[in-house]
Amino acid sequence: MANFTAADVKKLRELTGAGMMDCKKALDEAEGNVEKAVEILRIKGQKGVAKREGRDASNGAVVSLLEGGNSGVLVELNCETDFVAKGDRFVEVANAIAAHVAKAAPADVDAALASEIEPGKTVQQFVDEANASLGEKIVFRRFAQFAGDGYVAVYMHRTSPDLPPQVGVLVELDKENAEVAKDVAQHIAAFAPKFLSREDIPAEVLESERRVAEATAREEGKPEAALPKIIEGRVTGFVKESAVLEQAFAKDNKKTVQKVLDEAGVTLKRFARFRVGA
Known part of the structure; x- marks a missing residue:
């Protein structure tokens, strides 16, 4: 066993x-x-x-903070119920953490939790106080921070009008183009890519998809001679679903996101997409 x-x-x-x-x-x-x-x-x-x-059944909110057009922060803060998530105090805590991350630029969540958000008070202590005052478990789950010489934009999406944003997307272009940045961020919010390009997909992930594709095709009784083409076709389909530059653009599915960027003369350098609990 x-x-x-x-x-x-x-x-x-x-x-x-x-x-x-x-x-x-x-x-x-x-x-x-x-x-x-x-x-x-x-x-x-x-x-x-x-x-x-x-x-994941977690509730909570995604909050963002942009500064100067070339830096931005995305933070996910979780709680147990949507009742707490839509409360002013919970959103205040999330925004305070986002402002701290923007200033402190911690390496990761552990470093952020150990840093001082107020004199003599760490972020962990700040979150613990929120736990006590709000009456349920509060978790600073993750953050993304982009800063450099590119153009940073954000898109926030509410899945319900009485809740704070549940989806947030941070994008960085190599040069300023507010319209394209917004369009691409909205696309990412809707289609949830996991990677920027095919080259960014780890080899072990592609190999896993090949194994699944081969085993599935054999289960379906596909001819042995047809397996290589079927497998690669399914892996290509996975890439087109998973890599944002390969995806059909939300506003014009005859073009890929890469084509839209090329036509605008900009490059998508990186992105982060958070959905509460996902």
């Missing part, structure tokens, strides 16, 4: 939406490796696997 726990089964169910017994069997086959178990369930055709990967 593979070495896995009830928590592993729960995590796999949240990631894939598969039944408990299917998850147990997949974990057994994967020798307790959750990521491999996800692959196994995908190959076997469990409904909704791809859509449910990474799902």
Whole structure:
């Protein structure tokens, strides 16, 4: 029997939406490796696997701060309920953390939590105070900070009018173009790419997709001679879904995002997209 726990089964169910017994069997086959178990369930055709990967029930808000056109910060702060998320105090805490990150430029969340947001008070202590005053768990989950000689823009999206923004996108172009920056940021918000370009996709991720594509094609009974073309076709499809420059542009699906940028004479240097809980 593979070495896995009830928590592993729960995590796999949240990631894939598969039944408990299917998850147990997949974990057994994967020798307790959750990521491999996800692959196994995908190959076997469990409904909704791809859509449910990474799902998290956390509430909260994404806030942003832009300064001078060439620097910006995106922060995700989580809480337990939407009731707290839409409260003024919670948003104030999130904005204070964003302002601190913009000033302190910490290396990562751990460094941010250890830094002083007020004299004698760390960000961790500041968050702990919010926990106490708001009556539920508050978590400073992540941040992105862009600063340099490029042009930085942000797009914030509300999924509900009574909640703070649940999706935030930070983009950096090599030169100023407010219209294109906004269009591309909105596209990223809607289509959720994970990578900038094909070259940015780790080799192990592409190899994983090839394994899934091959195993799935064999499960479907595809002819052996056709497998290489089918596999590469499915990997190419994955790249077009995952890399923003390869995606069909939201406002004109006859063009890729790369084509839109080329026509405008600008380069997308990097981006960050946060969705609360995802």
